[in-house]
Amino acid sequence: MAELELQGITKRFGEITALDNLTMRVPDKSFTALLGLPGAGKTTLLKIVAGVLEADEGRVYLDGIDVSGLPPQKRNVAMVYQSFALYPHMTVYDNVASPLKARKLSRSDIDKKVAEVLKFLNIEKLAGRYPRELSGGEAQRVAIARSLVREASIYLYDEPLTNLDYKLRESARGELKKMCRETGTTILYATPDPLDAISMADYVGIMVKGRIIQFGPTREVYDLPKNIPAASIFGSPPMNFIEGIARMKGDKLVLETPIADIDAKRYGGKLQVGSEYVIALRPHYISFKEKIGEHATSFEAELYLTHVIGSETIGYARANNIELTLHLPYIYRIPKPEKVSLAFSTDKILLYDKETSSLIV
């Protein structure tokens, strides 16, 4: 188990810079999510950690050792590809045994370890099958089994849930988290889905265009994303953004927005009157006026669509031409668009400077 450190990693493919002076430290024994949209550079980063790609600049340290020049064979990392990369001409047993055969373990040792890990993932009965005979969920487990069968310094997962259907993804998340806890390993998990990070990760690194724009404990990053891109990526459903201008109305400092004037007292002298700001509001902090208590900012809106998922509802509303998304923790259906009074607690908003995009605390 080890700590991973990346310093100044840069990788170019011709004209395109995939990774731009990237620096990150993944704590030992943590489940760290690498969160970013497709094209952010997550897979490239994982491949550089694995040693399959070589960085143009920068260094990779595993457990304090500089592994930057080492080929993958010598690095003791395990990687699960998005496509699983199972060897189609080998049985599940041989696929999982592959890392052990590379280490020239004895036949009986290999048998034992393979049986152990297959049992751990509940796939013992698949040992004699070939990859083309497996379902998506089974193939994913075999890929994970192959990575777990030996003790690696770090386990790299590249969007392993993307190829699974929705229901399978839900249960797989629970199992992955349980597995990580039980094995006490260091995991770096690339995903475009904030839900993966929220439900499984201890730490999260938000990646945009080849750079890490924020890194920290998941809860911290979620509650206080330090700029607008981070706020917009890390949230499901995505964050609501409302533009506003700081104004003095009488002797009160407010943020004037198209939907309402928001009391900005708590920001005190940090705001410049006349400057533009962006207010970020998570969908589950907006609700109906009756439900929100003190420090509430209320406004009129038209709720035009609701979408029930399980026992929760995503609502879509429009107020003064601003689109807002709501996340209600109960089932709420509307037969047709209706006018509603919505509100949110003023201390739940996040405020960003429009020009610099940085968080104002």
Next chain:
Amino acid sequence: MRKARYIKEIIRAVFIILAVIAIIGPIYWTVVTSLKDRVEIGLWPPTFWPRNPTDIWWRTVLFERINLPVYRNSFIIAICASLLAVVLGLPASYACARWSFKGRMDLLFMILTFRFLPQACVVLPIYMMARILNLLDTMPLIVCLYAAMNLPIFIWVIMSYIKEIPVELEESYMIDGHSRAAAFFRVILPLIRPGLIAITLLMVSLSFGEFLFAALLTQSGAAKTIPVVISEYLGGELGYEWGKVATLTLYSFIPLVLIFVAIRKHLVRGLTFGVVR
């Protein structure tokens, strides 16, 4: 409406029959000729079935002159040349498939255009070089030439087969701890096996049937091949020995067919299905 469909079916049937005749026809005719006696071969109009079938050609043609050693030569040359092409071509195909280097496409197209060069253009310089090197009428010469002739096709086809295999498989194998060479022998090779076998067999057939180089660069039983012998039966002292020609042709054809039939399972491309989910 029904009449139009009926006519379409008839036309389709006609085309299929024509195609079958075009493919099976020459083979059938060769077989039938090899079983006719000399007199019947010369008949006009020709007979489509031997009236008095004879096995005389089959029994004797291989033991005439130096035909048996020549028959053996053809096999040895075809197999050696194909193996040489495989040994030289596999690393080349892998390099071209997996790495991009300066001049790669130029190199590949150059190899291809050399193959298009008419043999007649190069046979004379090759003859002169071979004579200087004392390699005329030797098997190594022919083996090397055939390998060189087959390499371009081999490299292009195998390169495209290798490209079809996702590079993630090799990467994963190396992350597991194996060397790149191990990845080549235990991941790539098994997965391109159907294509590899097919191409190798193609090279064997091409080597068997090659005529120009063999005719001009070989003389005695040291390196002569079957096509040369067949050509000598056409328009020699005894006129056109069609019976011997047909039988020798079949002696070359049948082993190749048998090999194809024996390995036809391996030519199925089922192996690369289900690789990527």
